[in-house]
Amino acid sequence: MSALAVFSVTDIAVVLGIANLQGKPHSRLVSAIISDIGISPVEKRGDKRFYDESSIDSVRRWFYHEVGIDFEKPVKVGRRYFNARYLPEDDGLSLTDLEEIVA
Secondary structure: OOOOOOEOHHHHHHHHOEEOOOOOEOHHHHHHHHHHHOOOOOEEEOOEEEEOHHHHHHHHHHHHHHOOOOOOOOEEEOOEEEOOEEOOOOOOOOHHHHHHHHO
């Protein structure tokens, strides 16, 4: 039996290329999107929550529907606004870069 792949909000931000203005993964924005669309974590470790691969697709769909790929204003999620950059997946970061980014 293979283990279920799980992703943190930072992992999801890296995979989708959603970054803050400093170019780091925008985990706060991804967390707000997850909360807005009502995705439940599949695993919890302490205060960290982890999501399955379908969550990445759900966040991607929300982002493309609500924001698109060309945006120059803050991203609105519920009543909150986030300044963000979009780093397209083909030009963005891989999960292997995650350790260096968040270190």
